[in-house]
Amino acid sequence: MTEYTLPELENIANKMRLHVIEMTYAANSGHPGGSLSAADMMAALYFSFMRHDPSNPNWEDRDRFVLSKGHVAPILYAALAESGYFPVEDLLSLRKLGSKLQGHPVRGKVPGVEMSTGSLGQGLSMACGIALAGKMDGKDYRTICMLGDGELQEGQNWEAAMFARQAGLTNLIAIVDRNRLQITGDTEAAVGLEPLPEKWKAFGWNVIVIDGHSMRQILEALEKAANAKTRPTVIIMKTVKGKGVSFMENNAGFHGKACNEDEQRRAIEELRAVIQ
Amino acid sequence: MMWDKLAQRNFYGKALAVLAEEDPNVVVMDADLAGSTKTSEFKAVCPERFVEVGIAESNMIGIAAGLAASGKTVFASTFGIFATGRCWEQIRLAVAYPKLNVKIVATHCGITVGEDGASHQALEDIAIMRAIPNMTVIVPADAYEAFAATKKLAATQGPAYMRLGRAEFPAITEPGEDFQIGKAKVLREGDSVTLVGCGQMVAACLEAAEQLEAEGINAEVINMSTIKPFDTETLIESVKKTGCCVTAEEHSIIGGLGSAVAEALCENCCVPLERVGTKDTFGESGKPDDLMAKYGLTPADVREAAMLAISRK
Numbered sequence: 001m002t003e004y005t006l007p008e009l010e011n012i013a014n015k016m017r018l019h020v021i022e023m024t025y026a027a028n029s030g031h032p033g034g035s036l037s038a039a040d041m042m043a044a045l046y047f048s049f050m051r052h053d054p055s056n057p058n059w060e061d062r063d064r065f066v067l068s069k070g071h072v073a074p075i076l077y078a079a080l081a082e083s084g085y086f087p088v089e090d091l092l093s094l095r096k097l098g099s100k101l102q103g104h105p106v107r108g109k110v111p112g113v114e115m116s117t118g119s120l121g122q123g124l125s126m127a128c129g130i131a132l133a134g135k136m137d138g139k140d141y142r143t144i145c146m147l148g149d150g151e152l153q154e155g156q157n158w159e160a161a162m163f164a165r166q167a168g169l170t171n172l173i174a175i176v177d178r179n180r181l182q183i184t185g186d187t188e189a190a191v192g193l194e195p196l197p198e199k200w201k202a203f204g205w206n207v208i209v210i211d212g213h214s215m216r217q218i219l220e221a222l223e224k225a226a227n228a229k230t231r232p233t234v235i236i237m238k239t240v241k242g243k244g245v246s247f248m249e250n251n252a253g254f255h256g257k258a259c260n261e262d263e264q265r266r267a268i269e270e271l272r273a274v275i276q
Numbered sequence: 277m278m279w280d281k282l283a284q285r286n287f288y289g290k291a292l293a294v295l296a297e298e299d300p301n302v303v304v305m306d307a308d309l310a311g312s313t314k315t316s317e318f319k320a321v322c323p324e325r326f327v328e329v330g331i332a333e334s335n336m337i338g339i340a341a342g343l344a345a346s347g348k349t350v351f352a353s354t355f356g357i358f359a360t361g362r363c364w365e366q367i368r369l370a371v372a373y374p375k376l377n378v379k380i381v382a383t384h385c386g387i388t389v390g391e392d393g394a395s396h397q398a399l400e401d402i403a404i405m406r407a408i409p410n411m412t413v414i415v416p417a418d419a420y421e422a423f424a425a426t427k428k429l430a431a432t433q434g435p436a437y438m439r440l441g442r443a444e445f446p447a448i449t450e451p452g453e454d455f456q457i458g459k460a461k462v463l464r465e466g467d468s469v470t471l472v473g474c475g476q477m478v479a480a481c482l483e484a485a486e487q488l489e490a491e492g493i494n495a496e497v498i499n500m501s502t503i504k505p506f507d508t509e510t511l512i513e514s515v516k517k518t519g520c521c522v523t524a525e526e527h528s529i530i531g532g533l534g535s536a537v538a539e540a541l542c543e544n545c546c547v548p549l550e551r552v553g554t555k556d557t558f559g560e561s562g563k564p565d566d567l568m569a570k571y572g573l574t575p576a577d578v579r580e581a582a583m584l585a586i587s588r589k
Contacts, residue, residue, distance in 0.1 A: 129342020
C-alpha cells in the first residue's frame with residue numbers, strides 16, 4: 001500500500017470534501033456539514049491506517065469500518081470511491097432512484113459498506129459484534145466505528161460502551177466527531193454531553209482527545225489506539241462542522257441541507273484553491 | 277384428550293445444546309435471562325460461544341448483527357415483549373434490512389406468562405415482527421416442534437423470529453417429525469369448518485374439533501406454525517372444501533395469525549372468518565389457565581367461534 005505524506009493525506013481529504021459538495025448539490029439533499037468535519041479522519045483511515053483491499057472488499061482479514069453516524073454517507077462514499085471500491089463518477093448518483101448510493105449506507109448494496117446504518121445510536125453495538133467475532137476467531141483485524149457527538153444522546157451507545165469494556169474488545173476503536181452541533185444547534189444547549197472524556201473514562205475506555213483537523217494528531221491517535229492492550233479506545237476528535245468551506249463552518253444550517261447553486265460554486269472555488 | 281405437557285423453552289435449550297456440538301458457527305446470546313429462556317443449556321456446554329449482554333436488548337440486537345456479518349449464526353433470546361417491542365427498530369435496520377443471519381427466539385410469549393401480568397405478556401409480537409420485510413416468523417405448536425424448528429433455523433440463512441411460551445403446552449406432534457419453514461400441516465381432515473391455529477392454540481383447535489365431532493360436525497385442523505412466509509395454498513385448499521374458517525392464537529386478533537388468514541382469504545377465497553385471540557386488550561396477572569379462560573382462549577371458545585362461522589356460511 002502506498003505510504004502517503006501528511007500533506008498528501010490532507011489533499012485527499014479536501015478532494016473528498018469537494019465530492020461531498022458536488023454529490024449533495026446534485027442530489028439537492030443530504031448532510032454535508034458532518035461529512036466535512038469527518039473528512040480528515042476518513043482520509044487517514046482509508047489512505048493510511050486501515051488494512052483493506054478495494055479489489056477484494058470481503059477479504060477476511062480486512063479492518064472493518066462502521067459508520068454509526070450514517071447520515072454522513074457522502075463522506076464514506078467519497079472515501080470508498082477515491083480508494084477504488086467503485087468509480088468516482090458513480091458518486092453523482094447519490095440519493096437518486098435506483099442508485100446503490102442510498103441516503104444512508106446499506107450493507108450489501110455498496111462494496112466496502114459493512115453495516116446498514118442511519119438510525120442513530122446503533123453502530124457501536126454492531127461494531128462490538130464484529131470485534132467480538134474477531135476475538136472468537138483469533139483474527140487480528142481492527143474494528144473502527146465513527147460516531148456523531150449528538151448521537152451520543154442515544155442510550156444504546158452507553159450499553160455498547162459497557163459491553164465493549166466487559167468483553168475486553170481491545171480491537172475496537174470508537175471515533176467521536178465532536179463538532180458540537182446537532183440539528184437543533186449546540187449539543188450542550190440540547191442535552192449536554194460534557195464532560196465527555198470523563199464519561200468514556202468512567203465506562204472503562206482509553207480516551208484520546210485530539211484536534212480532528214490535524215493529520216499528525218489523527219495518525220498518532222490511531223496508532224496509539226491500535227496498540228491498546230487492555231481496553232477499547234475512543235478518539236474524541238474536536239472538529240468544525242462544515243470544515244473547509246468558510247460559510248459552512250460552524251453553521252448548523254448545513255447539517256442536513258445541500259448548497260444552492262451560488263453556494264456550491266463558492267464552495268467548489270474555495271476547495272479547488274487548496275487542492276493540489 | 278391426553279397429551280404430555282412439555283415446555284417449549286426446555287426443548288429450545290436442548291436443541292441449542294445439540295447445535296453446540298454440531299455447528300461451530302452458532303453463537304447464542306441472552307440478556308440476563310438465560311436461566312429462563314434455557315439458553316443456559318448452550319452456555320453449559322459451550323461457554324466460549326455464549327454471549328451475555330446484560331439487561332440491554334437493543335445492544336444485543338446490534339451485537340448480533342455484527343456477529344452475523346462476521347459469519348456467525350446467531351440465536352438471540354430473551355422474553356418476547358423485550359425481544360420484539362424493546363428493540364423493534366434495531367431488528368428492522370440492523371438485522372432484517374441487510375438480511376443477516378440472526379434468529380431472535382423469544383420465550384414467555386402470550387398471556388400464559390401468567391402472574392407477571394400485562395407488562396410481560398407479549399400479545400402483539402407476531403404482528404410487529406410480521407410487518408418487517410425479510411423476516412420469517414415461526415410459532416411452533418409444541419415443544420417437539422420448537423426443537424425441530426430450532427434446528428431447521430440453524431440450517432437456514434436469514435433473519436427469523438420464533439415465538440415460544442413459558443408454560444407447559446400439550447405435545448401434539450411427534451418427536452423427530454419433519455418441520456418445514458413455510459409449510460402448514462393439516463392435522464385432521466374435515467369438511468364443515470377449517471380451524472387454523474398456531475402455538476398452543478393448535479391443541480385447543482384439536483380439542484374443539486373433538487367436541488364438534490360429537491355434535492356431528494367435521495372440522496379440519498391446520499397447524500400454521502409458520503406465520504411468514506404464509507402457506508396460502510394449504511389454507512385456501514381447505515376453505516374451498518369447508519366454506520368457513522376460524523383462527524386461534526394466544527395473541528391479539530390484530531396483526532397476527534388472524535390477520536394473516538384474513539388477508540389470504542380476502543385475496544383468494546372469501547369465506548366467513550371468526551378470530552379467536554385477545555380482543556384489543558392488555559392482559560393481567562393470574563394463573564395461566566384462568567387467564568386463558570377469562571380472555572376467551574379455550575377449546576370451548578374455538579368451538580363457539582366455529583359454530584358462528586358455520587352459521588354465517
